[in-house]
Amino acid sequence: MVQNDELRQAFAQRLKAALKNVGQDSWGAGAYLRDVAHVSDKAASKWLNGEAMPGRANMMTIADHLGVRIEWLQYGEGSPSGKEVKDSNVVTADFAGRSRLKDGEISIPQYNIRGAMGHGQVPADYIETIRHLTLHESHLIGRGISFSKVDNLAVITGWGQSMEGTINDGDPVIIDRGVDTFVGDGVYVFTWDNLLYIKRLQKHSPTQFDMISDNEKHKDQVVRIDELKIHARVLLVWNAKKL
Structure with missing residues (x-):
């Protein structure tokens, strides 16, 4: 024992x-x-x-x-990264080539949507494109982006065409998991009718939201506030454009 x-x-x-x-x-x-x-x-x-x-x-x-x-x-066998070190139990060795965070840098992990939302709520063709981001906090602050706290930041992958032009299929998206209620017009990650969405939400009435798709080919909807569960607010889209 x-x-x-x-x-x-x-x-x-x-x-x-x-x-x-x-x-x-x-x-x-x-x-x-x-x-x-x-x-x-x-x-x-x-x-x-x-x-x-x-x-x-x-x-x-x-x-x-x-x-x-x-x-x-x-x-505790060997070294963390596989490189030989004098003491195999030293825990401050090189971790697979990843350097420690420098002053001002923040580490943003992947948010596992499948684990959080459950089966049947995530699109069948959903594929995570980025598992982890390390960036300087000034990259967010310089763009006027505020968040609840660093530990609540996470990365997910955008999917589908409903937000095309803002969030394209496969775009990495930084979210704030500390925001789980409506705090004003913006793009949110939420479930409605047992399905997961990334959409723009606006207050339609005291009891309803406008669920807005930035792609004009997709119709907007009015949904009841009490039928919708907000999981996070979208802060930044990490767009990649082929040159």
């Missing part, structure tokens, strides 16, 4: 070190693990506290997202 406790505590130490290396401090680590591995907050907390360890599938998923070797994360 003592050996198992030591194994779990050592794993928790490596996990925290890897999370810190990608910009996830103690405040955001649990939410990050929850979204990445599709588990409950309680399960993520147990991993971080050394009370339990993930199963093999979750261990592989976490290692992949953190850019470390699963053998190192699970057992």
Whole structure:
């Protein structure tokens, strides 16, 4: 039992070190693990506290997202990136070539829509294009973008043609998960009628929203406020244009 406790505590130490290396401090680590591995907050907390360890599938998923070797994360074997180091248990080694965040930089993880929204709510052809972004905070602030807090920022992938011209199919989109209510006209991630949408919302009446598609070929709709669940507000579209 003592050996198992030591194994779990050592794993928790490596996990925290890897999370810190990608910009996830103690405040955001649990939410990050929850979204990445599709588990409950309680399960993520147990991993971080050394009370339990993930199963093999979750261990592989976490290692992949953190850019470390699963053998190192699970057992402390070798180095995080596979490069030889003098002490295989050192947790401050190079993590798959990822440098530590510099002053002013922020790390924005992928938001796992499938895990958060559930099956049947995500388009069948939905494909995540970017898993992780590291950028300088001034890139957002300089564009007049405000957000609830860094830990609530995440990246998702736009899909479909309804917002074409603003958000094209496959465009990475930065969202603020800390905004889960209507805070004024804007583009939101929400579910309505058991389906997931990225649309522009405007107040139509005290009980209704205008659900607006920026692509004129798609019709706008009026929906009841109490039938719609807001998950996040869209802050920035990372458009890529072929030259």
